[in-house]
Amino acid sequence: MEKSTRTSTRTRNPRGEGSRLAAELVDAAERLLLGTGSADAVSLRAITREAGVSAPSAYLHFPNKEAIVGAVVDRRFLELADRIRAAADGAVEPAGSLLAGCLAYCEFALAEPGGYRVLFATGMPDHTAPSSGQAAFSTLVEGVAGAVETGAAPPQDAFRSATLVWTGLHGLVMLRSARPAFPWPPLEELVADLLARVVGVSPAAGGPSTAPRS
């Protein structure tokens, strides 16, 4: 694998600031997880090595490795929810907002596949649905409802539609990472097409749609 970029000279934290190491360990774990996407491909010793610290130091702040990985997952879910909301808020009308949020989701996942994969890896200690994950899904439900309210999409069960959009986006980004040789259409085009077909938003903002009934 790639060499660590950490230097071996680390000065200990000043008195009373020992908890800074906790954050440094989470940073280090995140760096490693971005590369692997698998919690058990990253060892506690690798994390402390990456942080420039001895292995037992981790126990000063965390009960075990899972706790560090869990902190990374929490942080990345928050980051994901923020990016979606920021992208959605940047668009002018609800349909564009929904598309922008979905694209932000995909870009987050594709920029660091390992950092996305770890969010949905099985075997996480019953940490299964952090509130930021639920928040991101709620944003999606609201996005669909908003498009319906303004007439950009026909009336529908927003929860059901959001579920299909979520699973569609997840499958899209996971398979794009896993099968780079597949002849994938451009991301924006495919996501817009997905929204046109699943939610029924009129493709006015984007290019022509290849959806059925067009």
Next chain:
Amino acid sequence: MEKSTRTSTRTRNPRGEGSRLAAELVDAAERLLLGTGSADAVSLRAITREAGVSAPSAYLHFPNKEAIVGAVVDRRFLELADRIRAAADGAVEPAGSLLAGCLAYCEFALAEPGGYRVLFATGMPDHTAPSSGQAAFSTLVEGVAGAVETGAAPPQDAFRSATLVWTGLHGLVMLRSARPAFPWPPLEELVADLLARVVGVSPAAGGPSTAPRS
């Protein structure tokens, strides 16, 4: 984890039949992979242990662990393609055939989540797209085309539609495994809904659809 069901008494293969062990090792690896879904959570020693054989025996038939796992992946892709085709052939008209194939795909994935996950895990040695995987996708493209031909679905780009169906199904089964606490609608209902929205097949065969424009 669960205890192995293997007994410790194994009689060696008769002369000239040594290659049977190769198959036994693939069987053992498959059994273990069904439980974990991760190639590197299953050690070579665990595989030989499960097969009731000493660790070096694996080298009589395989150059390394990846080769054994690769054989399991090949076998399961063939199995998946067979199940899809069998289900699709059992339906009377194209639209029902498409739905049946998609349901078979989901059932294969959900019956043994680990056995499905390993098919699309990253880090497989450039084994990325076995021909049986492509065959399964071709079946899907043909399924869409068949529904269009009989008028069960409107004219469309079958490759594009198949891509969205595949990614939709993949996301569906992966998230269902990873987030069992999410309030998932029944599988058949969700898959039928996905096909109604993405491909535009009329939901005549199933119950009422909640798709937009309904």
Next chain:
DNA sequence: TGTACATCAGTGAACGCGCGTTCACTGATGTAC
């Protein structure tokens, strides 16, 4: 101002373990003569 002490951040050595892989081997069975 000086000194003893408490607190704090972090370490080094050690534990037992399972790993992938190598090597020389064992013992059963078939074959040549």
Next chain:
DNA sequence: TGTACATCAGTGAACGCGCGTTCACTGATGTAC
């Protein structure tokens, strides 16, 4: 028919390694008197 040999399936011991976790410790810095 008997015997020496070749082949074959599989093993046991050993290698060096990285792992998670424990324990007693070190040495710097603040505080009480």
